[in-house]
Amino acid sequence: MAAPVIDTLAGERTRRTAPAPRNGGRFSVHFAHYKWLYLLLLPGVVYFAVFRYAPMYGVTIAFKDYVPFLGVNGSPWVGFRNFEDFFANPDFPRLLGNTLILAFLNLGVAFPLTIILALLLNEVRLSILKRTVQTLVYIPHFLSWTIVASLSFLLFALDIGPLFQFLNNAMGTHIDFLSDPAWFRPLIVLQEIWKNTGWGTIIFLAALSTVDQDQYEAAIIDGDGRFRRVWHITLPAIRSTIIVMLILAIGQMLNTGFEQIYLMTNALNREVADVFDTYVYFVGITQGAYSYSTAVGLFKSLVGIVLIFGTNWLAKRFNQSGLF
């Protein structure tokens, strides 16, 4: 139940800051009054300033023609040229398209699946079975993408992979899953589901554990079936959690996962595989175009911020509690 917690915090804040205006609104008086609280705040502020905000100084190379030898300060400013180059590049629409399609597929397929799996697990009454299944579905999350990609290569390898043989026998065709561009996105989404669905259920299961059991009993007495109980009691109860998770997921949406996609890319499917993350690596690290790839990365981050604020705004418009 995330929303009430946030509301409580906001209420606290309002009450505590209230004395300041009464004392003439002067900051020094207010500060003197709360100096110990501010001192407590200090380590946090310093941490974020040093480790989160200071490194952002490096972002300035997006507006420079960065040469490592000259350093960040010595490299000449070029204004928005790197951004202009990027938007004018024929790669841009393709990258944007690929990134968005993969992002929406992950959001549209993998995200609902975590909720569905959580609901299913919640219906399991035998606690030992529930716990065992839960643990089993978590495990793939701890395998690295390299292992997941290697497994895919083994299973789908041309002519010798068991899944390759099974699926092609079943369909009576000859599809090379690993290099056919049409199969790239399904493979990526399947890998994502296989690896992360179980892990994604954790927070929903936590939210589900707080649902008032009395409501279920009342519903059973009223003669509601399982599906109606899930629809009218369980889902509304975790709605705010779903929305918060959705906003967070949308903020991360453009992070399509460098490793996974990089490992699954080859010359035949690159057309649909190239996303912002792999592109930044390719032009930035392998070709030394640091400024250009920083500009690309910065653009991606800006889109991420816009998406977060946009979803938050939408959530509030529909009278749901947003993230902030």
Added chain:
Amino acid sequence: MIHRKLSLAAAVVTATALSLTACSGGDAPAADLTSVSIMAPFLEAQPPAADGAVQKKLEELTGKQVKINWAPNASYEDKTNITLAGSDIPQVMVIQGKTPGFVKNAQAGAFWDLTDKLDKYPNLKTTFPDIQKNASVNGKVYGVFRGRSPMRAAVMFRQDWLDKLGLQPPKTTEDLYKVAKAFTEQDPDGNGVNDTYGITIPKWGALGTNSPYDLIEEWYGAGNRWTERDGKLIPSFETDEFLEADRFIKKMVDEKLINPDFATFDSTKWNEPFFNGKGGIIVDVDSRVSVLINLFKQADPTNFQNKVGFVGNLEGPDGKLRAHPTDGYSGFLAIPKASVKSEAELDKVLAFLNTMNGKDVAVLLNNGIEGVNFTVEAGKAATIKPETPEGKAVSTDIKSYAQLGMNVAGNQFYPVKQASDYEQQVFDKRTDVMAEDLKSAVYNPAAPYVSATYVAKGAQLDNIVADARIKYLAGQIDEQGLKDAIKLWDTSGGNKVKEEINKLWQDNK
């Protein structure tokens, strides 16, 4: 964002590591160079120990404290850029090639221009001025190149299969087709099952990286990366011969003479089908011959002969031999201005490199320590058997130390004596074949030139054509699609690259 954070973290880690290794002697005074710091890649699992026998001997022979900062080969280029942006810069840096990052740094003045300086040092004065020019950036020499034998292309095949089918080693590209077809269709392993194919090609697409595609295109006459047509330089993929060669490769793909998963097959497993009797031909560098022979030898030490056969470059369909040479160097040793500040200091570092490139050090870096891991027999270095732990350590270490070898006047060290007479024969034959092919070498005429547009986006541009080539071979696009991709290369910046390269070429003629 994540990658930037990572690289920043990496920068911090590297800087710390550098300050730890270099603090005691990194800042050599100009007056007398007592120590030299070097950054170099290692290709083995572990870098050599700082107190190993090779290191001690190296310091003894050069009379300097030599601080080598070994960085893993896989991330070497990143490390180079990070190091240059930091404050602890070594006096000598191994640079692996004219990458965009290096060219940018060099043109911004990060390295000493050695164009007129090397001739003063007897061991740094090259006997291969063409290779030195290849290694230059538009004629400016920014480092002492690391010489490598320029002719390495070979076609390797299962000799036992060839003998069984009563075939002759291929001489022309047409022969290659015939052998590949026979290996695929005539059951060369005699198991009665149709389970072999001719040629194995791994996932490998980039242009001009000595891939099997590049080799066959050159044999067809497409040129080596760039070629002169009507008094102008054009990329080899804009020639008719390029299309012809790819049509030829496609025919082999369509007839299943090439492994069907050539677009995804892991290059580290390249030897496996050959060794396991699945794929009978590999088109690659001739040193793979020894690697393959060793595989068979390990499996069966008594009966490994005559499994691996090889020939050099193949004649094209017009009967002409156009051998595919490399650029003749593998990067260079550059001297950063940030750590070597004056001409006087530069002289001292160059004098040090001069010693490094003398016979004694060359033998140490490439053969090891005489009496510990090898002895000289008839002008050849023979490994001491059985290997002592000390000898083994030296043999392992020199695989990394060889990265510092420059050999700008040919190899100063001993050729390695092979383990058996058979292997010695094969080795000698390799030397002869490559020497013979070298006479027909067709070099890349644009090798010394670096166009500004190419530095900015050349690799992305090349990717357009390289991917299209694989797609065409796999049947995803037709020949028109391949031509369209080449046109796209032109219009996305390729025309400008051509213009710049031609201007540099004319100016330096």
